[in-house]
Amino acid sequence: xxxxxxxxxxxxxxxxxxxxxxxxxxxxxxxxxxxxxxxxxxxxxxxxxxxxxxxxxxxxxxxxxxxxxxxxxxxxxxxxxxxxxxxx
Amino acid sequence: xxxxxxxxxxxxxxxxxxxxxxxxxxxxxxxxxxxxxxxxxxxxxxxxxxxxxxxxxxxxxxxxxxxxxxxxxxxxxxxxxxxxxxxxxxxxxxxxxxxxxxxxxxxxxxxxxxxxxxxxxxxxxxxxxxxxxxxxxxxxxxxxxxxxxxxxxxxxxxxxxxxxxxxxxxxxxxxxxxxxxxxxxxxxxxxxxxxxxxxxxxxxxxxxxxxxxxxxxxxxxxxxxxxxxxxxxxxxxxxxxxxxxxxxx
Numbered sequence: 001x002x003x004x005x006x007x008x009x010x011x012x013x014x015x016x017x018x019x020x021x022x023x024x025x026x027x028x029x030x031x032x033x034x035x036x037x038x039x040x041x042x043x044x045x046x047x048x049x050x051x052x053x054x055x056x057x058x059x060x061x062x063x064x065x066x067x068x069x070x071x072x073x074x075x076x077x078x079x080x081x082x083x084x085x086x087x088x
Numbered sequence: 089x090x091x092x093x094x095x096x097x098x099x100x101x102x103x104x105x106x107x108x109x110x111x112x113x114x115x116x117x118x119x120x121x122x123x124x125x126x127x128x129x130x131x132x133x134x135x136x137x138x139x140x141x142x143x144x145x146x147x148x149x150x151x152x153x154x155x156x157x158x159x160x161x162x163x164x165x166x167x168x169x170x171x172x173x174x175x176x177x178x179x180x181x182x183x184x185x186x187x188x189x190x191x192x193x194x195x196x197x198x199x200x201x202x203x204x205x206x207x208x209x210x211x212x213x214x215x216x217x218x219x220x221x222x223x224x225x226x227x228x229x230x231x232x233x234x235x236x237x238x239x240x241x242x243x244x245x246x247x248x249x250x251x252x253x254x255x256x257x258x259x260x261x262x263x264x265x266x267x268x269x270x271x272x273x274x275x276x277x278x279x280x281x282x283x284x285x286x287x288x289x290x291x292x293x294x295x296x297x298x299x300x301x302x303x304x305x306x307x308x309x310x311x312x313x314x315x316x317x318x319x320x321x322x323x324x325x326x327x328x329x330x331x332x333x334x335x336x337x
Binding site: 005008009010011012015019022023024026040042 | 331
């Protein structure tokens with residue numbers, strides 16, 4: 001198994017994101033702070049094998065968001081996203 | 089298009105196994121009675137959680153197989169021998185058992201009849217499950233959207249929902265079902281006899297690449313097909329993808 005096999009997409013993070021956000025986030029659009037690409041969260045790359053989940057840009061593979069949960073709290077680092085446009 | 093506003097808190101609930109259907113030697117459908125199920129859209133999934141006696145928990149996502157119009161919720165599970173969750177779901181469960189789940193989840197990989205088409209559905213292995221939910225929704229809602237399903241499986245025996253798909257393909261003039269058998273073919277097989285490649289996609293693509301394409305399967309399959317669809321003329325935003333990983337067991 002190599003890195004390619006571990007790659008999932010934003011759909012796989014749907015449940016985790018719904019724990020944190022009040023809206024369905026896979027249909028939200030976000031901009032990559034590194035390369036400027038805009039994609040729906042469902043289409044971004046997700047690596048869930050790390051301690052936590054790492055969302056990466058499908059264009060440049062730079063980190064968009066990291067979410068770690070230890071049961072009692074969530075730790076969310078979204079510095080790789082310039083903005084999120086969330087549909088109501 | 090129906091989009092929920094602020095969603096309720098995503099909570100774990102219990103579903104009771106009402107029916108078990110053997111689909112293939114390795115694949116089983118669990119039909120669940122879920123009290124207060126809020127309904128779902130074709131293509132969405134649920135998270136299933138198992139808890140061991142010592143408190144250890146394992147969680148996996150499974151696509152919903154049933155149509156939104158169906159009375160009960162169905163998920164289809166492929167048994168992965170080294171998996172933590174699927175062997176229990178596909179082998180140990182009996183009717184009356186309770187399963188802990190939450191959902192529905194997802195909105196990106198969703199098709200509703202009013203989105204129209206034509207629809208090009210490309211599935212690899214158990215990646216066909218959410219695509220079949222879309223087909224069932226299409227039939228149940230009376231939508232006559234022109235649809236092609238290209239289904240890659242190792243052999244005819246590995247094709248999930250085969251009777252239903254073959255029946256639908258005969259009775260529905262707007263639906264074509266094409267199998268690509270990658271390992272074993274029955275004698276006289278006239279369908280595709282290799283992995284889905286650009287040449288196959290060129291043959292099955294709709295004229296002018298109109299409509300929407302949904303691609304679901306293992307990561308490599310999805311990437312090959314999605315790249316192939318763009319190579320034959322689909323715009324990237326017409327192609328919706330969902331990847332199943334090795335952690336899906």
